[in-house]
Amino acid sequence: MANISVYIIAYNEEGKIQAALESVTWADEVILADSGSSDRTVEIAESLGARVVQIPFEGFGHLRNRAVEACSHQWIFSLDADERCTEQVRDEVRKITTDPDALDVYFVPRRNYFLGRWVRHSGWYPDYRQPQLFRKGSLRYKEDLVHEGFVTAARIGYLNHAIWQFPFQDLSEIVAKMQRYSSLGAERMARQGVKSSMRKALVHAVGAFVRVYVMKRGFLDGWAGFTIALGNFEGTFYRYAKLAVSQNRWNAPPVEADSE
Secondary structure, three states, X not given: OOOEEEEEEEOOOOOOHHHHHHOOOOOOEEEEEEOOOOOOHHHHHHXXXXXXXXXXXXXXXXXXXXXXXXXXXXXXXXXXXXXEOOHHHHHHHHHHHOOOOOOOEEEOOEEEEEOOEEEOOOOOOOOOOOOOEEEOOOEXXXXXXXXXXXXXXXXXXXXXXOEEEOOOOOHHHHHHHHHHHHHHXXXXXXXXXXXXOHHHHHHHHHHHHHHHHHHOOHHHHHXXXXXXXXXXXXXXXXXXXXHHXXXXXXXXXOOOOOOO
């Protein structure tokens, strides 16, 4: 049987990391790629037998590439702290990794549980992010700050069974993630030479809402679908708005201006 490494990236995930780690105890090696957590994330991981490697955060693409380098085995399975590997996925992964005719790279579907329901629309199912099962050396991630892509010359397959994702414990996590990702997104666009304005921020934000709520039928997911669409609106708006603010550098008002 082929040996399998699992890596999980984390930063201050003490509320989620135990369940994620316990779902992959079947792996031959579990690595926690931590970026200086100040809570109990590392302590919990080490208590469950994971090997912790510290990787300074320079973007998610860089983080994932360094995590892959830390893996010892031929096959690598990637899991995020808010994801859970099911028994069906475990069995499918084991079957693939022992098949001499297996492909080198596989996407894994995800089922998201949010606001008390399984989300079936809104672009959240089957919700492939990047390949999560692959042979070491068969792909690399683009060194993007956020929403990192990947490069591979291999044919890509798809697992039949889905892992579970619990993306947000409460609404405050949505706001915190929107703030962090919109800032990283604005920085990424700035590096790409993108120009922005407040008008462009609004147009893109409305488009993001319509795409999720209407085109991807988020309205069928009830309040969960509306909240997801609204979160996409806000994240998109602030990504472009933050870039616009950084590019305009509006001057302070003259001292003699009327304050009323």
